[in-house]
Amino acid sequence: MNLASTRGKHTCCGADNPYNEVSTIYKDKKLYFCDKSCLKEFKKDPERFLASTHFRLEFEDLENA
Numbered sequence: 384m385n386l387a388s389t390r391g392k393h394t395c396c397g398a399d400n401p402y403n404e405v406s407t408i409y410k411d412k413k414l415y416f417c418d419k420s421c422l423k424e425f426k427k428d429p430e431r432f433l434a435s436t437h438f439r440l441e442f443e444d445l446e447n448a
Contacts, residue, residue: 392406392415393415393440394415394416394417394421395414395415395416395417395421395425395432395437395438395439395440396417396421396437396438396439397439397440398417400415403415403416405417405418405419405421405422406422407422407425407426408448409425409429410442411447411448412442412445412446412447412448413445413446413447413448414445421437
């Protein structure tokens with residue numbers, strides 16, 4: 384299922400949060416996060432975070448920045 388193309392802003396864990404403003408740009412894609420602590424974990428090691436079970440979206444399907 385392509386969560387990134389459906390309505391709203393989906394956080395890295397797949398939650399639908401249309402008002403979420405916690406985001407960053409990575410490899411020309413815009414990623415939204417559950418909260419600031421989640422973003423902090425991402426910034427420590429982006430590739431590890433993207434491979435974790437917490438990240439539930441397809442990176443290729445995220446909106447372009």
